[in-house]
Amino acid sequence: MEYTATTDGSNESKGREYKRWTASRKMEVVLRYLRGEPLDSLSRAIGVPASDIEEWYHAAMRGIESSLKSRNNEPLQVELDAAKRRIGELSMENELLLERSRRRGVFLGGKWTK
Secondary structure, eight states: EEEEEOOOOOEOOOEOOOOOOHHHHHHHHHHHHTTTTOOOHHHHHOOOOOHHHHHHHHHHHHHHHHHHHHOOOOOHHHHHHHHHHHHHHHHHHHHHHHHHHHHOOOOETTTEEE
């Protein structure tokens, strides 16, 4: 909602005007705030309450913190991924050997196949 100052100093509602604030637009505002632009002047310049800008700022800080906490090369996860790849390779190799054995009529686990 936008407000305009009247001659008597009170604020008067112009009506609801909803703007779509995309993540990139919010990020630009937060970056301006991080660069040191005063919150009150930034709020007036873009027509958004200071409390909204502070919410965007805190959400951005939480996002930065969580992205820095994540481990991309966690040793256990790397080892688990390698084991899963190896299991997949061995399973595929086993299936191919079983199929080849069936075609050739080879003895398979107590049964003869033709």
